[in-house]
Amino acid sequence: MKVLVIGGGGREHALVWKLAQSPKVSHVYCAPGNAGIAQMAECVSLDVNDFAALAEFAKREHIGLTVVGPEDPLLNGIVDFFEEQGLAIFGPKKEAALLEGSKTFAKDIMEKYNIPTGAYRSFTKYEEALAYVRKQGAPIVIKADGLAAGKGVTVAFTLEEAEEALRSMMVEDVFSGAGSRVVIEEYLAGEEMTLLSFVDGETVIPMVPSQDHKPVFNDDKGPNTGGMGTYSPVPHMDDSIVQQAIDTIVLPTARAMVAEGRPFRGILYTGLMITEKGPKVIEYNARFGDPETQVVLPRLASDLADIFLAAVEGKLSECQVEWKSDAAVCVVMSSEGYPGSYPKGREIAGLPANTDDVVVFHAGTAERDGHTVTNGGRVLGVTAMGNDLHEAQRRAYETVQHISFEGAHYRTDIGAKALRKAEHNKR
Template identity: 55%
Template sequence: MKILIIGSGGREHAIAWKIAQSPKVKKIFCAPGNPGIAEVAECVDIDVNNIEGLFNFAIRQKIDLTVVGPEDPLLSGIVDTFKDGNLDIFGPSKRASLIEGSKVFAKTIMKKHSIPTADFRVFEDIKMAEKYLEKCFAPIVIKADGLAKGKGVFVCKTLEEAKEHLQEIMVERIFGNAGDRVVIEECLHGEEVSILAITDGQTIIPLSSARDHKAIYEGNKGPNTGGMGAYSPSHLITNEMQRYVEENILVPIIHAMKRENRPYSGIIYAGLMLTNAGPKVLEFNARFGDPETQALLVRMKSDLASLLLAASNNTLDKAELEWYDSHSVCVVLASKGYPGKYRKGLPISGLQAVKALKNIQVFHAGTANVHGNIVTNGGRVLGITATGKDLKEARTFVYDAIDRLSFEGVYYRKDIGVDAI
């Protein structure tokens, strides 16, 4: 097979790394890719949102399967374009991707189809939203409706803080049109966990569990980011809990999307809060999570390329999924200032030494190759991922590896996985 991967982050590097292990895959392209991905794939300079360019490239190269990493091209209809041109592609259609593209849509469909989630209200007018807040109790959650790169959710400890974030979203427009509407919802209490599943719209194969760490600072403090680290599996997800999530959340949302004339195929990502009343959905995403994907794929024993192809051509019922009996930890190395402003172009040292370590995978996220030197090129720079016989061993391996890496202003959380130990 010839595979095209769309994207340039740590998630796409992990996907390319795993697909490269398939005996069925002869060639991998990635658009636009990054220096890490270039070690296992041929990177092509086509932007993720250049759907016509990506389609024409796939036609010219006779690509057997395209795998979409980020959410933007999904919401722009890349899957529809490829399928209309009789090209196999893994991911949901434009209409189905709205499950991630609009928090209002996601919350509304969950309420309509009795999928457990937090109570909520939707507002288009800031004065009405502020008036509603006066009747609420803190803590409370404010969410921008549209895509905000994982940064559009605010857990507010006071109502004054909630009003400040409403002002930022709806008046200052820090997320642009994504802030045309907001969701105000109750703050759920418990432990967070991520469950991803592969589906072709008929069959659902859940992946192993993972725990993401969204907040920038240790102890889950500070503003949300795209994700500062993850571990897999989560000690909170027993076999019984996994079945409950599948029967009460994953299967119902796929059926609900079909009934809403938005048939769903691809990855369905459920971000969950394990409350005293059972698991409740915080959000749905329409693609692989980042950095959950890094933590998951190093533990996957099965052939990922075969799984994704089966999902894209509706033969997932014949597929099987196996995992290594291991634990994994992914720690994100970020640029100083992230998720705010940060510098680019800073040299990274220690990469070759870390790549030589056993049980370690270095996934590039925001890097660039400048005259043969790897430099920083984003907020989240690297995802250092380790496997071990248990979580404690994986943590030891990953932080030992990180000690050998450096770039000016490097920041990372030192508590990834601590909650499970």
């Protein structure tokens, strides 16, 4: 079977890498791909939102399965388009992908179906939003309602920060329309956890949990990014907490979407805050997370192509999904200036060959004159496996030390929180 992966980032590299391991998959294409993906798949210069060209390619090459990585084409209706053409495609339809496309829609679903989340209000008028923020005080969370590439969230610890976030979203329009409506939420204290799930209507198969690191600097300082690194498992989160999240959040969300006449089929990303009162939803995404995918898929023992095909055929309930006991740590190397403006075209040196223990997933790279160069804010995701988190973390950072490009930045504390808690629990 031939497979087409749509997208060109670190998440898509991980998807290509895992799908290529399937004995059922004879050839992998990726549109548009990147320099790293090109080493293990055939890259096709097609835009992720050019549905007609993508569908024509899928027909011409007899693609047996298309897998959608990024959110934009999902929200623009690529799954609807492909299915109308009789093409097998994995991902939620447009009306189900709205769980990610509109924070207001998502919060309204949670409120209607009693899914635990923070209190919220939604606004389209700047003056009303500003008055509400001033009344509530800080800390408080300001979110652009629409897609903002993982950067449309401000956790404001002062009123000044909250007002600046509102002004930039609603007045200055820094997110090109995504902030014309904002959701203002109560600040939830606790620790974050990500739970990805394979979903087919009311059938839910949760994956192993992971923990992302959004702020750009160590100790969770600085502005939010798309993610500076992640690890899995999350050993200090008890299994009972994970099960509680499945029972009170993930399953009810899948059932709610069916009840709303928008059955969800694809990957449901649930961003959670583990509070004193249990898990609560911070956000939903309608696809694999980036960089969570880079630590979750290396731990998957089952055939990913089998799982995707079962979901597309409405047979996910027949799947048995197995996981490895190994730990995985991913350290993101980013460009100078990210998540603000950043340079491109800087040559990357020291890239190692992938091994069973270490894989370097390319997020923002390109090929130029025979050299691999930077081509995005997040450039590489260095993922290492180990018997435990300590070993995986050591291997990841040893690999990072050998890779260089001008202005390279990375956090040095990915996984440290879990290791500190493990050390504390030993005492």
